[in-house]
Amino acid sequence: MKRKIKITFNAPVVLGFAAICFIATLLNYLTNGKSNQMIFMTYHSSLMSPLTYLRLFTHVFGHDGWQHFIGNMAYILLLGPMLEEKHGPMKIIEVIAVTALVTGVINYLFFWNTALCGASGVVFAFILMASFTSFREGEIPITFILVAAIYLGQQVYDGVVLDDNISNMAHVVGGIVGGILGFSLNKRSKYGI
DSSP: OOOOOOOOOOOHHHHHHHHHHHHHHHHHHHTTTHHHHHTSOBOSOOTTOHHHHHHHHHTTTOOSSHHHHHHHHHHHHHHHHHHHHHHOHHHHHHHHHHHHHHHHHHHHHHOTTOOBOSSHHHHHHHHHHHTTTTOOTTOOOHHHHHHIIIIIHHHHHHHHHOOSSOOHHHHHHHHHHHHHHHHHHHHHHHHTO
């Protein structure tokens, strides 16, 4: 007897995140950029506006266009389910929220003339977190060192050499957040904390 193949709803947080990003990108397209400017992009704005604080989190949902969206979602959908299965949905929500907040605050404080949108910081957090999947106490995986050197090194280089309207700061900061959280989550999971 043949077994039926069924489609499963694995990784609900990652799939939900991708769906919200899709809707935000579609809204950006339909509103000719107005929705990003209002909700899905963080920039230096008045601290008296409640939207300033909301955008510190929601900027990771907005994307500048479909190519930007597809590039980020390819990594999110590749790495996210593995991380969500290993750490659980709530930890992935925390990683996304912390990455959004840290990159948003740094952009607000230090890059006054730069608007920030997109899930690139989350992508880099996931990349560095994934390199800790086989972590053991007292060891630093060579994969982590190589991933950090290749991905973060490239972003630092691009940030210094290229003027391409890409926020390399979000990539670097997202990677740092992912590295720290990946190390800490794997250390805790070993001891059941």
